[in-house]
Amino acid sequence: xxxxxxxxxxxxxxxxxxxxxxxxxxxxxxxxxxxxxxxxxxxxxxxxxxxxxxxxxxxxxxxxxxxxxxxxxxxxxxxxxxxxxxxxxxxxxxxxxxxxxxxxxxxxxxxxxxxxxxxxxxxxxxxxxxxxxxxxxxxxxxxxxxxxxxxxxxxxxxxxxxxxxxxxxxxxxxxxxxxxxxxxxxxxxxxxxxxxxxxxxxxxxxxxxxxxxxxxxxxxxxxxxxxxxxxxxxxxxxxxxxxxxxxxxxxxxxxxxxxxxxxxxxxxxxxxxxxxxxxxxxxxxxxxxxxxxxxxxxxxxxxxxxxxxxxxxxxxxxxxxxxxxxxxxxxxxxxxxxxxxxxxxxxxxxxxxxxxxxxxxxxxxxxxxxxxxxxxxxxxxxxxxxxxxxxxxxxxxxxxxxxxxxxxxxxxxxxxxxxxxxxxxxxxxxxxxxxxxxxxxxxxxxxxxxxxxxxxxxxxxxxxxxxxxxxxxxxxxxxxxxxxxxxxxxxxxxxxxxxxxxxxxxxxxxxxxxxxxxxxxxxxxxxxxxxxxxxxxxxxxxxxxxxxxxxxxxxxxxxxxxxxxxxxxxxxxxxxxxxxxxxxxxxxxxxxxxxxxxxxxxxxxxxxxxxxxxxxxxxxxxxxxxxxxxxxxxxxxxxxxxxxxxxxxxxxxxxxxxxxxxxxxxxxxxxxxxxxxxxxxxxxxxxxxxxxxxxxxxxxxxxxxxxxxxxxxxxxxxxxxxxxxxxxxxxxxxxxxxxxxxxxxxxxxxxxxxxxxxxxxxxxxxxxxxxxxxxxxxxxxxxxxxxxxxxxxxxxxxxxxxxxxxxxxxxxxxxxxxxxxx
Ligand SMILES: *[C@@H]1O[C@H](CO)[C@@H](O)[C@H](O)[C@H]1NC(C)=O
Ligand SMILES: *[C@@H]1O[C@H](CO)[C@@H](O)[C@H](O)[C@H]1NC(C)=O
Ligand SMILES: *[C@@H]1O[C@H](CO)[C@@H](O)[C@H](O)[C@H]1NC(C)=O
Ligand SMILES: *[C@@H]1O[C@H](CO)[C@@H](O)[C@H](O)[C@H]1NC(C)=O
Ligand SMILES: *[C@@H]1O[C@H](CO)[C@@H](O)[C@H](O)[C@H]1NC(C)=O
Ligand SMILES: *[C@@H]1O[C@H](CO)[C@@H](O)[C@H](O)[C@H]1NC(C)=O
Numbered sequence: 001x002x003x004x005x006x007x008x009x010x011x012x013x014x015x016x017x018x019x020x021x022x023x024x025x026x027x028x029x030x031x032x033x034x035x036x037x038x039x040x041x042x043x044x045x046x047x048x049x050x051x052x053x054x055x056x057x058x059x060x061x062x063x064x065x066x067x068x069x070x071x072x073x074x075x076x077x078x079x080x081x082x083x084x085x086x087x088x089x090x091x092x093x094x095x096x097x098x099x100x101x102x103x104x105x106x107x108x109x110x111x112x113x114x115x116x117x118x119x120x121x122x123x124x125x126x127x128x129x130x131x132x133x134x135x136x137x138x139x140x141x142x143x144x145x146x147x148x149x150x151x152x153x154x155x156x157x158x159x160x161x162x163x164x165x166x167x168x169x170x171x172x173x174x175x176x177x178x179x180x181x182x183x184x185x186x187x188x189x190x191x192x193x194x195x196x197x198x199x200x201x202x203x204x205x206x207x208x209x210x211x212x213x214x215x216x217x218x219x220x221x222x223x224x225x226x227x228x229x230x231x232x233x234x235x236x237x238x239x240x241x242x243x244x245x246x247x248x249x250x251x252x253x254x255x256x257x258x259x260x261x262x263x264x265x266x267x268x269x270x271x272x273x274x275x276x277x278x279x280x281x282x283x284x285x286x287x288x289x290x291x292x293x294x295x296x297x298x299x300x301x302x303x304x305x306x307x308x309x310x311x312x313x314x315x316x317x318x319x320x321x322x323x324x325x326x327x328x329x330x331x332x333x334x335x336x337x338x339x340x341x342x343x344x345x346x347x348x349x350x351x352x353x354x355x356x357x358x359x360x361x362x363x364x365x366x367x368x369x370x371x372x373x374x375x376x377x378x379x380x381x382x383x384x385x386x387x388x389x390x391x392x393x394x395x396x397x398x399x400x401x402x403x404x405x406x407x408x409x410x411x412x413x414x415x416x417x418x419x420x421x422x423x424x425x426x427x428x429x430x431x432x433x434x435x436x437x438x439x440x441x442x443x444x445x446x447x448x449x450x451x452x453x454x455x456x457x458x459x460x461x462x463x464x465x466x467x468x469x470x471x472x473x474x475x476x477x478x479x480x481x482x483x484x485x486x487x488x489x490x491x492x493x494x495x496x497x498x499x500x501x502x503x504x505x506x507x508x509x510x511x512x513x514x515x516x517x518x519x520x521x522x523x524x525x526x527x528x529x530x531x532x533x534x535x536x537x538x539x540x541x542x543x544x545x546x547x548x549x550x551x552x553x554x555x556x557x558x559x560x561x562x563x564x565x566x567x568x569x570x571x572x573x574x575x576x577x578x579x580x581x582x583x584x585x586x587x588x589x590x591x592x593x594x595x596x597x598x599x600x601x602x603x604x605x606x607x608x609x610x611x612x613x614x615x616x617x618x619x620x621x622x623x624x625x626x627x628x629x630x631x632x633x634x635x636x637x638x639x640x641x642x643x644x645x646x647x648x649x650x651x652x653x654x655x656x657x658x659x660x661x662x663x664x665x666x667x668x669x670x671x672x673x674x675x676x677x678x679x680x681x682x683x684x685x686x687x688x689x690x691x692x693x694x695x696x697x698x699x700x701x702x703x704x705x706x707x708x709x710x711x712x713x714x715x716x717x718x719x720x721x722x723x724x725x726x727x728x729x730x731x732x733x734x735x736x737x738x739x740x741x742x743x744x745x746x747x748x749x750x751x752x753x754x755x756x757x758x759x760x761x762x763x764x765x766x767x768x769x770x771x772x773x774x775x776x777x778x779x780x781x782x783x784x785x786x787x788x789x790x791x792x793x794x795x796x797x798x799x800x801x802x803x804x805x806x807x808x809x810x811x812x813x814x815x816x817x818x819x820x821x822x
Contacts (some may be wrong), residue, residue: 020151047307049070095183104382175223194250244265246262294595296631297597322350344389358382372427486578507777547822654687657720663677693716780799
């Protein structure tokens with residue numbers, strides 16, 4: 001799609017003063033299709049699809065097969081036009097710019113020269129970007145979804161201002177490097193002074209400045225008062241996210257004064273790649289403020305195909321959900337978009353570390369001069385826009401392009417390989433890396449993900465196997481092997497992508513489908529699945545441990561399949577994540593020291609089967625409830641190796657703690673635990689995974705009456721002084737399809753209100769695995785869900801995101817557990 005901007009200006013006289021004038025061009029514009037057959041009003045910021053939808057010219061583009069029927073929209077050429085009066089005489093200003101904020105960088109057009117005219121070519125590389133790929137709907141990105149305005153000024157104008165807090169380890173003090181860029185349009189130098197103040201740190205600095213005509217960068221170096229102790233910013237779960245207000249005031253010739261304020265956070269980040277005892281290769285982990293931190297979280301993709309629909313409320317909801325699931329990191333995936341400022345502001349505030357890819361993904365990009373010029377502008381702009389955010393802890397040049405090249409995903413001829421490698425190094429190393437490291441000295445840069453880090457550099461920036469477990473990060477997907485078997489997972493240094501698919505809930509699908517779509521084999525079900533064989537793979541994996549839905553009723557079977565795929569996904573990602581977390585302090589056969597687990601993917605772009613743990617709109621899938629447990633700061637992890645059952649205690653805490661471990665055996669046929677044993681005064685070391693328990697399975701079973709692998713299940717938790725310190729975890733001794741003694745569970749709930757929260761008092765008639773509470777379209781989340789109910793009663797809370805009532809909840813409430821689908 002090509003977009004053109006047509007501006008018709010009218011001017012009226014008004015005297016120019018010293019101050020700048022800004023005219024926002026937000027609001028109603030006219031939109032015209034290529035041949036003029038369609039003409040409609042539309043908002044800026046906004047996009048063509050949204051405008052067409054608002055005028056009822058199209059239906060919801062996400063409804064059924066509309067992504068196919070509406071392809072013509074992105075293939076057509078659209079012209080946005082607006083007639084407006086500039087309430088000042090532009091000839092009286094030394095410079096008048098039309099500022100257009102694109103998705104990758106800001107474009108400025110000198111308006112004095114194009115008083116009335118057309119401008120296109122403002123829309124840059126974005127068609128290269130692939131967020132409609134494998135898993136998303138088929139809309140190319142488009143959009144005027146950011147600001148458009150006219151700015152007029154005399155003397156000079158502040159283009160941008162950015163800063164980096166820098167720690168001087170030798171002097172043990174914090175400094176602030178502030179960079180501001182001015183466009184000086186006066187023919188003579190402009191003089192003045194600048195004053196920076198951080199009141200809470202009793203820091204203030206004033207200095208004179210002299211701006212020569214032209215584009216001028218002013219660099220300030222502010223020493224933070226050593227007398228005041230600076231509280232650092234910490235990731236969620238490790239401390240506070242303290243920030244300090246800063247104001248910066250430029251007072252210049254001609255009475256021109258420009259004031260800016262910002263929040264400054266202080267923290268350091270290091271990527272540690274060093275030899276590990278007993279293991280070939282190098283470590284790959286992050287230290288924040290000197291403390292090694294295990295990165296736990298997920299991957300972020302665009303929250304909608306139409307970015308103008310991504311509201312503040314939606315961003316807050318999704319990011320709060322990440323924190324509520326005990327995550328501390330999100331990787332902003334290179335196939336999406338550079339997110340809006342508010343995304344990073346929220347991450348700063350919530351303590352979410354961001355691994356920021358540059359927007360290059362799964363493709364071999366050109367390295368011609370024109371392309372490089374556009375990339376250079378983009379990267380320089382993004383680096384200075386984002387570098388003040390403490391949440392961003394690393395830059396990454398691209399997603400999977402080192403792997404794509406070296407594993408030859410695109411079947412390039414061997415004789416062409418040197419050319420492609422050369423293009424790769426030109427783009428990511430000689431351009432992107434160089435620009436980023438020049439602009440930002442405060443965080444590491446890796447060229448790709450996955451990569452072998454320092455080893456890739458040593459091999460000429462591309463490693464023969466970027467998936468090497470002894471170096472850097474890996475991405476790992478295996479849908480076929482049994483995911484309950486931890487031995488299939490790579491014991492790597494850092495795992496930045498892994499995952500399994502599931503269907504979103506019926507209430508989410510219902511809104512964008514019709515009755516004939518509601519079966520597993522429908523055209524709709526196939527159409528929404530954008531991963532080849534995805535639907536088959538989900539059932540194949542589920543079938544390894546569960547009986548598949550057997551109902552002859554297609555709707556019943558569809559709903560059961562949705563439920564079962566969510567069970568499968570939650571259980572698979574749990575097993576895998578727990579494996580990574582317990583591998584943090586281990587080296588086995590030279591492998592281990594795993595310090596990061598970011599599953600694919602947090603959020604969803606539309607309503608379809610995918611790897612996400614949050615559905616489109618934010619509803620929690622079973623996986624997200626599981627994540628809250630498997631990312632808990634203190635977690636007992638159970639697993640078997642050669643018929644021996646082990647429990648490791650994983651601690652993300654900063655200090656050692658003494659715990660009691662309780663291990664219980666429950667029979668599937670009874671709501672009373674059969675056997676229970678406690679081990680007291682176990683020491684859990686800070687930031688380590690420690691072996692807490694080890695027993696051969698036959699012995700464990702023998703000590704407990706009639707238990708067999710099929711009849712019983714193990715649960716375990718950590719406590720101290722009678723207080724629960726961890727989630728209650730469990731270990732299945734056999735596949736659930738072989739379980740003996742499971743009865744159909746009849747589960748009831750009594751709902752009551754307590755302030756803004758609703759209380760669900762549950763009662764079951766039998767042990768129930770994977771109890772799933774659903775209130776359909778009522779937005780909110782439960783305190784826990786998808787759990788194993790081994791006792792007769794349990795209380796669960798519901799936190800609504802919008803006002804609701806007890807009777808509304810009662811009407812929508814449905815509960816499912818595993819035996820319901822048999
Ligand atoms: C104008 O363009 C639309 C969309 O591409 C097309 O469907 C329509 O036939 C065209 N109309 C004329 C008169 O060419
Ligand atoms: C859109 O514009 C491009 C370039 O001018 C042209 O090649 C293409 O045919 C146009 N598409 C339509 C649907 O008119
Ligand atoms: C720090 O404290 C010392 C002693 O009270 C004082 O002399 C000095 O001026 C203070 N420094 C600043 C920058 O406030
Ligand atoms: C974090 O903030 C709380 C509340 O302001 C304060 O009580 C606590 O001491 C702070 N913790 C640290 C480690 O600074
Ligand atoms: C910091 O700035 C914010 C936003 O301007 C303001 O709401 C807040 O009160 C300020 N905090 C302090 C401690 O001055
Ligand atoms: C844990 O227990 C040991 C003795 O078993 C004791 O020395 C240590 O201080 C305890 N640690 C904590 C954090 O209570």
